Amino acid sequence: MVVDPARTYRYRAEERLRRTGARVTRPRIEVLAMLLAAPRALTHHEIERQVNRALGIDRVTIYRVLEWLTAHGLAHRISGDDRVWRFNAAEDERTHEHAHFKCNDCGEVICLDKAIAARSVPLPTGYRTQEIELTVKGLCADCVPARADRHRRQGPAQHRQ
Amino acid sequence: MVVDPARTYRYRAEERLRRTGARVTRPRIEVLAMLLAAPRALTHHEIERQVNRALGIDRVTIYRVLEWLTAHGLAHRISGDDRVWRFNAAEDERTHEHAHFKCNDCGEVICLDKAIAARSVPLPTGYRTQEIELTVKGLCADCVPARADRHRRQGPAQHRQ
DNA sequence: GCTCTTATGCAACATGGTTGCATTTGACCC
DNA sequence: GGGTCAAATGCAACCATGTTGCATAAGAGC
Numbered sequence: 202m203v204v205d206p207a208r209t210y211r212y213r214a215e216e217r218l219r220r221t222g223a224r225v226t227r228p229r230i231e232v233l234a235m236l237l238a239a240p241r242a243l244t245h246h247e248i249e250r251q252v253n254r255a256l257g258i259d260r261v262t263i264y265r266v267l268e269w270l271t272a273h274g275l276a277h278r279i280s281g282d283d284r285v286w287r288f289n290a291a292e293d294e295r296t297h298e299h300a301h302f303k304c305n306d307c308g309e310v311i312c313l314d315k316a317i318a319a320r321s322v323p324l325p326t327g328y329r330t331q332e333i334e335l336t337v338k339g340l341c342a343d344c345v346p347a348r349a350d351r352h353r354r355q356g357p358a359q360h361r362q
Numbered sequence: 363m364v365v366d367p368a369r370t371y372r373y374r375a376e377e378r379l380r381r382t383g384a385r386v387t388r389p390r391i392e393v394l395a396m397l398l399a400a401p402r403a404l405t406h407h408e409i410e411r412q413v414n415r416a417l418g419i420d421r422v423t424i425y426r427v428l429e430w431l432t433a434h435g436l437a438h439r440i441s442g443d444d445r446v447w448r449f450n451a452a453e454d455e456r457t458h459e460h461a462h463f464k465c466n467d468c469g470e471v472i473c474l475d476k477a478i479a480a481r482s483v484p485l486p487t488g489y490r491t492q493e494i495e496l497t498v499k500g501l502c503a504d505c506v507p508a509r510a511d512r513h514r515r516q517g518p519a520q521h522r523q
Numbered sequence: 524g525c526t527c528t529t530a531t532g533c534a535a536c537a538t539g540g541t542t543g544c545a546t547t548t549g550a551c552c553c
Numbered sequence: 554g555g556g557t558c559a560a561a562t563g564c565a566a567c568c569a570t571g572t573t574g575c576a577t578a579a580g581a582g583c
Contacts, residue, residue, distance in 0.1 A: 223529090224528095224529065224530070224579090224580050224581075225580075225581095226529095226530065226531085226579080226580070227579095228530080228531075229530090245570080245571085246570090257532095258531085258532090259531065259532050259533075260571095261531080261532070261533080261571090261572080261573095262530080262531055262532070264570095264571065264572080265530080265531080265572095266530095269530095278443075280441075280442070280443035280445070281441070282439075282441035284441070284445045284539080284540085284569085284570070284571095285569090285570075286570090286571090300483070302485060302486075302489060305492055311486075313483065313484075313485070322461070322474065322496070322498050323474075324463060324474070324498065324500070325463075325472075325503065326503065327502075327503030327506060328463060328500060328501065328502055328503055328506070329500045329501045329506050330498055330499075330500040331466055331499050331500040331501065332498075332499045332500070333496070333497070333498050333499070334496070334497040334498075334499065335483070335494070335495070335496050335497075336494070336495040336496075336497075337483050337485065337491055337493075337494050337495075338491075338492050338493045338494070338495065339485070339489060339490045339491040339492040339493070340489065340490045340492065341488070341489055342486065342487065342488030342489055345488060345489070345490050362569095362570095384560090385548085385549050385550075385559095385560065385561070386549075386550095387548080387549070387560095387561065387562080389561085389562075390561090406539080406540085407539090418563095419562085419563090420562070420563045420564070421540095421563095422540090422541080422542090422562080422563070422564080422565095423561080423562055423563070425539095425540065425541075426541095426561080426562080427561095430561095445538085445539070445570080445571085446538095446539075447539085447540090523538095523539095
Protein backbone atom coordinates (compact mmCIF):
# COMPACT_ATOMS: atom_id res chain seq x y z
CA MET A 202 0.00 0.00 0.00
CA VAL A 203 1.40 3.34 -1.10
CA VAL A 204 0.91 6.39 1.10
CA ASP A 205 1.54 10.04 0.35
CA PRO A 206 4.20 10.93 2.96
CA ALA A 207 3.08 14.56 3.30
CA ARG A 208 -0.41 13.35 4.06
CA THR A 209 0.92 11.09 6.79
CA TYR A 210 2.76 13.92 8.47
CA ARG A 211 -0.35 16.09 8.25
CA TYR A 212 -2.32 13.38 9.90
CA ARG A 213 0.20 13.03 12.73
CA ALA A 214 0.29 16.81 13.09
CA GLU A 215 -3.50 16.98 13.35
CA GLU A 216 -3.52 14.32 15.98
CA ARG A 217 -1.00 16.14 18.12
CA LEU A 218 -2.83 19.41 17.73
CA ARG A 219 -6.10 17.82 18.72
CA ARG A 220 -4.53 16.49 21.90
CA THR A 221 -3.82 20.04 23.07
CA GLY A 222 -7.53 20.79 23.13
CA ALA A 223 -7.00 23.97 21.11
CA ARG A 224 -8.21 24.74 17.61
CA VAL A 225 -6.89 22.62 14.80
CA THR A 226 -6.32 25.07 11.95
CA ARG A 227 -4.80 24.79 8.52
CA PRO A 228 -1.68 26.86 9.30
CA ARG A 229 -0.98 24.87 12.45
CA ILE A 230 -1.37 21.57 10.65
CA GLU A 231 0.84 22.57 7.75
CA VAL A 232 3.63 24.06 9.84
CA LEU A 233 3.72 21.21 12.32
CA ALA A 234 3.59 18.63 9.53
CA MET A 235 6.54 20.33 7.89
CA LEU A 236 8.50 20.26 11.14
CA LEU A 237 7.64 16.59 11.67
CA ALA A 238 8.84 15.76 8.17
CA ALA A 239 12.13 17.64 8.44
CA PRO A 240 15.35 15.82 9.34
CA ARG A 241 16.78 19.05 10.80
CA ALA A 242 15.70 22.32 12.36
CA LEU A 243 13.91 24.69 10.00
CA THR A 244 13.98 28.47 9.88
CA HIS A 245 10.93 30.65 9.55
CA HIS A 246 12.12 31.40 6.01
CA GLU A 247 12.23 27.80 4.94
CA ILE A 248 8.77 27.21 6.31
CA GLU A 249 7.43 30.36 4.76
CA ARG A 250 8.82 29.54 1.36
CA GLN A 251 6.97 26.26 1.26
CA VAL A 252 3.80 27.01 3.17
CA ASN A 253 3.22 30.51 1.94
CA ARG A 254 3.83 29.67 -1.69
CA ALA A 255 1.63 26.60 -1.61
CA LEU A 256 -1.21 27.91 0.51
CA GLY A 257 -0.82 31.66 0.79
CA ILE A 258 -0.47 31.53 4.56
CA ASP A 259 0.80 34.85 5.88
CA ARG A 260 4.30 35.18 7.31
CA VAL A 261 2.98 36.73 10.49
CA THR A 262 0.71 33.75 10.97
CA ILE A 263 3.69 31.47 10.57
CA TYR A 264 5.56 33.41 13.25
CA ARG A 265 2.56 33.13 15.52
CA VAL A 266 2.05 29.44 14.83
CA LEU A 267 5.71 28.71 15.59
CA GLU A 268 5.45 30.66 18.81
CA TRP A 269 2.28 28.85 19.74
CA LEU A 270 3.71 25.41 18.95
CA THR A 271 6.74 26.22 21.08
CA ALA A 272 4.62 27.46 23.97
CA HIS A 273 2.54 24.28 23.82
CA GLY A 274 5.49 21.93 23.75
CA LEU A 275 4.91 20.70 20.20
CA ALA A 276 8.05 22.36 18.88
CA HIS A 277 11.13 23.95 20.28
CA ARG A 278 13.16 26.89 19.23
CA ILE A 279 16.92 26.92 18.73
CA SER A 280 18.75 30.22 18.66
CA GLY A 281 22.01 30.31 16.81
CA ASP A 282 24.62 32.98 16.32
CA ASP A 283 23.14 34.17 13.04
CA ARG A 284 20.17 35.77 14.78
CA VAL A 285 17.81 33.32 13.12
CA TRP A 286 15.59 30.99 15.06
CA ARG A 287 15.23 27.43 13.98
CA PHE A 288 12.44 25.08 14.95
CA ASN A 289 12.09 21.36 15.53
CA ALA A 290 9.08 19.24 16.20
CA ALA A 291 9.37 18.16 19.81
CA GLU A 292 10.07 14.46 19.59
CA ASP A 293 8.02 13.23 22.45
CA GLU A 294 6.26 16.17 23.98
CA ARG A 295 8.64 16.46 26.88
CA THR A 296 11.42 19.03 27.07
CA HIS A 297 14.63 17.94 25.44
CA GLU A 298 18.21 18.51 26.43
CA HIS A 299 19.01 21.36 24.04
CA ALA A 300 22.06 19.75 22.55
CA HIS A 301 22.60 20.73 18.93
CA PHE A 302 25.05 20.59 16.11
CA LYS A 303 25.45 23.54 13.80
CA CYS A 304 27.40 23.49 10.57
CA ASN A 305 29.77 26.44 10.31
CA ASP A 306 29.60 26.26 6.55
CA CYS A 307 25.98 25.76 5.42
CA GLY A 308 24.26 26.70 8.68
CA GLU A 309 22.37 23.41 9.05
CA VAL A 310 21.23 22.66 12.59
CA ILE A 311 20.36 19.22 13.88
CA CYS A 312 19.45 17.86 17.30
CA LEU A 313 21.76 15.59 19.22
CA ASP A 314 19.48 15.18 22.23
CA LYS A 315 20.42 11.70 23.27
CA ALA A 316 23.86 10.91 24.57
CA ILE A 317 24.49 14.28 26.16
CA ALA A 318 24.00 13.98 29.89
CA ALA A 319 23.52 17.48 31.24
CA ARG A 320 26.12 17.34 33.94
CA SER A 321 26.36 20.06 36.53
CA VAL A 322 28.69 22.99 35.93
CA PRO A 323 30.26 24.95 38.80
CA LEU A 324 28.93 28.52 39.06
CA PRO A 325 29.84 31.53 41.20
CA THR A 326 28.23 31.64 44.65
CA GLY A 327 24.56 32.50 44.64
CA TYR A 328 24.01 31.56 41.01
CA ARG A 329 21.45 28.90 40.14
CA THR A 330 21.33 26.61 37.11
CA GLN A 331 18.06 26.16 35.27
CA GLU A 332 19.10 24.66 31.94
CA ILE A 333 22.24 23.71 30.14
CA GLU A 334 22.60 24.29 26.45
CA LEU A 335 25.30 22.62 24.46
CA THR A 336 26.08 23.47 20.86
CA VAL A 337 28.71 21.71 18.86
CA LYS A 338 29.87 23.63 15.83
CA GLY A 339 31.76 22.21 12.93
CA LEU A 340 31.15 20.82 9.47
CA CYS A 341 28.29 18.57 8.47
CA ALA A 342 28.77 15.52 6.28
CA ASP A 343 27.90 17.50 3.14
CA CYS A 344 30.30 20.32 3.88
CA VAL A 345 33.38 18.42 5.02
CA PRO A 346 34.38 17.34 1.51
CA ALA A 347 33.04 20.40 -0.30
CA ARG A 348 34.76 22.98 1.79
CA ALA A 349 38.47 23.21 0.95
CA ASP A 350 37.52 23.24 -2.66
CA ARG A 351 34.82 25.86 -2.52
CA HIS A 352 36.86 28.14 -0.30
CA ARG A 353 39.63 28.28 -2.82
CA ARG A 354 37.27 29.58 -5.45
CA GLN A 355 34.58 31.72 -3.88
CA GLY A 356 34.52 31.82 -0.08
CA PRO A 357 32.04 30.12 2.25
CA ALA A 358 28.51 29.21 1.20
CA GLN A 359 25.45 31.24 2.05
CA HIS A 360 23.60 29.80 4.99
CA ARG A 361 20.17 28.34 4.49
CA GLN A 362 17.37 30.52 5.79
CA MET B 363 49.44 56.47 45.19
CA VAL B 364 45.91 56.92 43.79
CA VAL B 365 45.19 55.96 40.18
CA ASP B 366 42.14 56.74 38.09
CA PRO B 367 40.88 53.24 37.25
CA ALA B 368 39.45 54.26 33.85
CA ARG B 369 42.85 55.63 32.91
CA THR B 370 44.48 52.35 33.85
CA TYR B 371 42.15 50.39 31.62
CA ARG B 372 42.74 52.82 28.78
CA TYR B 373 46.43 52.34 29.20
CA ARG B 374 46.12 48.56 29.11
CA ALA B 375 43.83 48.83 26.10
CA GLU B 376 46.31 51.00 24.25
CA GLU B 377 49.08 48.58 24.96
CA ARG B 378 47.13 45.65 23.56
CA LEU B 379 46.12 47.61 20.51
CA ARG B 380 49.69 48.61 19.85
CA ARG B 381 50.77 44.98 19.95
CA THR B 382 48.52 44.21 16.98
CA GLY B 383 50.53 46.60 14.83
CA ALA B 384 47.36 48.28 13.60
CA ARG B 385 46.25 51.85 14.26
CA VAL B 386 45.58 52.87 17.80
CA THR B 387 42.50 55.09 17.60
CA ARG B 388 40.29 56.73 20.16
CA PRO B 389 37.25 54.54 19.51
CA ARG B 390 39.31 51.37 19.75
CA ILE B 391 40.91 52.48 22.99
CA GLU B 392 37.66 53.47 24.61
CA VAL B 393 35.71 50.40 23.60
CA LEU B 394 38.45 47.98 24.57
CA ALA B 395 39.04 49.79 27.88
CA MET B 396 35.36 49.48 28.63
CA LEU B 397 35.42 45.76 27.89
CA LEU B 398 38.51 45.31 30.05
CA ALA B 399 36.83 47.11 32.93
CA ALA B 400 33.58 45.16 32.75
CA PRO B 401 32.97 42.16 35.01
CA ARG B 402 30.59 40.68 32.45
CA ALA B 403 29.86 40.67 28.74
CA LEU B 404 28.58 43.98 27.36
CA THR B 405 26.10 44.63 24.61
CA HIS B 406 26.60 47.12 21.83
CA HIS B 407 23.91 49.23 23.51
CA GLU B 408 25.70 49.41 26.83
CA ILE B 409 28.91 50.42 25.13
CA GLU B 410 27.17 52.93 22.94
CA ARG B 411 25.41 54.57 25.84
CA GLN B 412 28.67 55.25 27.60
CA VAL B 413 31.07 55.87 24.75
CA ASN B 414 28.73 57.73 22.45
CA ARG B 415 27.40 60.01 25.14
CA ALA B 416 30.84 60.84 26.52
CA LEU B 417 32.73 61.16 23.25
CA GLY B 418 30.20 61.30 20.45
CA ILE B 419 31.59 58.17 18.82
CA ASP B 420 29.19 56.90 16.18
CA ARG B 421 27.23 53.70 16.70
CA VAL B 422 28.42 52.31 13.38
CA THR B 423 32.00 52.87 14.45
CA ILE B 424 31.30 50.96 17.63
CA TYR B 425 29.91 48.07 15.63
CA ARG B 426 32.99 48.14 13.45
CA VAL B 427 35.38 48.39 16.37
CA LEU B 428 33.73 45.42 18.08
CA GLU B 429 33.96 43.42 14.90
CA TRP B 430 37.60 44.40 14.49
CA LEU B 431 38.49 43.56 18.09
CA THR B 432 36.83 40.18 17.68
CA ALA B 433 38.63 39.48 14.42
CA HIS B 434 41.95 40.38 16.03
CA GLY B 435 41.43 38.23 19.08
CA LEU B 436 41.17 41.11 21.55
CA ALA B 437 37.52 40.44 22.27
CA HIS B 438 35.03 37.71 21.67
CA ARG B 439 31.40 37.72 20.78
CA ILE B 440 28.71 35.78 22.58
CA SER B 441 25.39 35.23 20.87
CA GLY B 442 22.42 34.59 23.09
CA ASP B 443 18.81 33.78 22.39
CA ASP B 444 17.71 37.40 22.53
CA ARG B 445 19.37 38.18 19.21
CA VAL B 446 21.79 40.54 20.92
CA TRP B 447 25.51 40.10 20.75
CA ARG B 448 27.58 40.54 23.86
CA PHE B 449 31.30 41.18 23.99
CA ASN B 450 34.11 40.34 26.40
CA ALA B 451 37.71 41.37 26.40
CA ALA B 452 39.68 38.24 25.53
CA GLU B 453 41.51 37.39 28.73
CA ASP B 454 44.81 36.31 27.38
CA GLU B 455 44.74 36.68 23.64
CA ARG B 456 44.18 33.02 23.00
CA THR B 457 40.82 31.55 22.11
CA HIS B 458 38.72 30.66 25.09
CA GLU B 459 36.40 27.75 25.66
CA HIS B 460 33.10 29.54 25.04
CA ALA B 461 31.48 28.50 28.26
CA HIS B 462 29.04 31.08 29.54
CA PHE B 463 26.36 31.69 32.09
CA LYS B 464 23.30 33.67 31.16
CA CYS B 465 20.72 34.90 33.64
CA ASN B 466 17.19 34.11 32.50
CA ASP B 467 15.88 37.06 34.46
CA CYS B 468 18.14 40.09 33.89
CA GLY B 469 20.01 38.83 30.84
CA GLU B 470 23.47 39.21 32.37
CA VAL B 471 26.14 37.10 30.69
CA ILE B 472 29.42 36.10 32.30
CA CYS B 473 32.27 33.84 31.24
CA LEU B 474 32.98 30.57 32.95
CA ASP B 475 35.98 29.64 30.78
CA LYS B 476 38.00 27.67 33.25
CA ALA B 477 36.74 24.43 34.65
CA ILE B 478 34.82 23.36 31.57
CA ALA B 479 36.88 20.84 29.70
CA ALA B 480 35.53 20.67 26.18
CA ARG B 481 34.98 16.96 26.04
CA SER B 482 34.17 15.30 22.76
CA VAL B 483 30.56 14.78 21.77
CA PRO B 484 29.45 11.95 19.48
CA LEU B 485 28.22 13.15 16.08
CA PRO B 486 26.60 11.45 13.08
CA THR B 487 29.01 9.85 10.60
CA GLY B 488 30.91 12.31 8.45
CA TYR B 489 30.37 15.27 10.77
CA ARG B 490 33.37 17.11 12.17
CA THR B 491 33.64 19.10 15.41
CA GLN B 492 35.33 22.50 15.32
CA GLU B 493 34.22 24.11 18.57
CA ILE B 494 31.98 23.33 21.49
CA GLU B 495 29.85 25.98 23.05
CA LEU B 496 28.31 25.51 26.43
CA THR B 497 25.79 27.90 27.91
CA VAL B 498 24.35 27.47 31.35
CA LYS B 499 21.13 29.38 31.91
CA GLY B 500 19.62 30.17 35.23
CA LEU B 501 19.47 32.96 37.76
CA CYS B 502 22.37 35.16 38.78
CA ALA B 503 23.08 36.02 42.40
CA ASP B 504 21.12 39.27 42.13
CA CYS B 505 18.06 37.68 40.60
CA VAL B 506 17.71 34.55 42.73
CA PRO B 507 16.31 36.41 45.75
CA ALA B 508 14.50 39.12 43.80
CA ARG B 509 12.62 36.89 41.50
CA ALA B 510 9.70 35.23 43.30
CA ASP B 511 8.85 38.57 44.73
CA ARG B 512 8.98 40.58 41.56
CA HIS B 513 7.11 37.97 39.59
CA ARG B 514 4.18 38.18 41.95
CA ARG B 515 3.84 41.87 41.26
CA GLN B 516 4.89 42.69 37.72
CA GLY B 517 6.47 39.86 35.73
CA PRO B 518 10.13 39.40 34.81
CA ALA B 519 12.59 42.26 34.53
CA GLN B 520 13.65 43.88 31.28
CA HIS B 521 16.96 42.58 30.05
CA ARG B 522 19.95 44.87 29.96
CA GLN B 523 20.92 46.00 26.50
C1' DG C 524 -26.87 26.48 11.08
C1' DC C 525 -25.89 30.06 15.13
C1' DT C 526 -22.81 32.04 18.26
C1' DC C 527 -18.81 33.16 20.38
C1' DT C 528 -14.12 32.88 20.92
C1' DT C 529 -9.86 32.48 18.83
C1' DA C 530 -6.88 32.59 14.79
C1' DT C 531 -5.70 34.88 10.60
C1' DG C 532 -4.27 38.56 7.26
C1' DC C 533 -2.64 42.95 6.39
C1' DA C 534 -0.20 47.10 7.20
C1' DA C 535 2.66 49.49 9.90
C1' DC C 536 6.32 49.34 13.18
C1' DA C 537 10.58 48.03 16.10
C1' DT C 538 15.15 46.38 16.73
C1' DG C 539 19.78 45.14 15.78
C1' DG C 540 22.95 45.22 12.57
C1' DT C 541 25.18 46.51 7.66
C1' DT C 542 26.69 49.11 3.48
C1' DG C 543 28.39 52.98 0.53
C1' DC C 544 30.78 56.85 0.31
C1' DA C 545 32.86 61.24 1.43
C1' DT C 546 35.88 63.07 5.13
C1' DT C 547 39.25 62.66 8.75
C1' DT C 548 43.19 60.87 11.05
C1' DG C 549 47.12 57.81 12.65
C1' DA C 550 51.66 56.55 11.48
C1' DC C 551 55.54 56.51 8.66
C1' DC C 552 58.94 59.32 6.38
C1' DC C 553 61.66 63.15 5.81
C1' DG D 554 57.26 69.92 12.72
C1' DG D 555 54.93 69.07 8.03
C1' DG D 556 53.57 65.93 3.88
C1' DT D 557 51.61 61.61 2.30
C1' DC D 558 48.48 57.91 1.99
C1' DA D 559 46.17 53.94 3.48
C1' DA D 560 42.98 52.94 6.92
C1' DA D 561 39.35 54.41 10.20
C1' DT D 562 35.41 57.29 11.06
C1' DG D 563 30.78 59.56 10.58
C1' DC D 564 26.62 59.92 8.35
C1' DA D 565 22.60 58.47 5.88
C1' DA D 566 20.31 55.11 3.94
C1' DC D 567 19.46 50.40 3.99
C1' DC D 568 18.37 45.35 5.25
C1' DA D 569 16.69 41.27 7.84
C1' DT D 570 14.17 39.37 11.38
C1' DG D 571 10.66 39.59 14.22
C1' DT D 572 6.22 42.29 16.55
C1' DT D 573 1.92 44.84 17.23
C1' DG D 574 -2.88 46.58 16.37
C1' DC D 575 -6.93 45.88 14.48
C1' DA D 576 -10.56 44.44 11.38
C1' DT D 577 -12.13 40.03 9.27
C1' DA D 578 -12.57 34.98 8.99
C1' DA D 579 -13.24 30.54 10.68
C1' DG D 580 -13.11 26.49 14.33
C1' DA D 581 -16.02 24.11 17.61
C1' DG D 582 -19.74 23.62 20.87
C1' DC D 583 -24.50 23.89 20.84
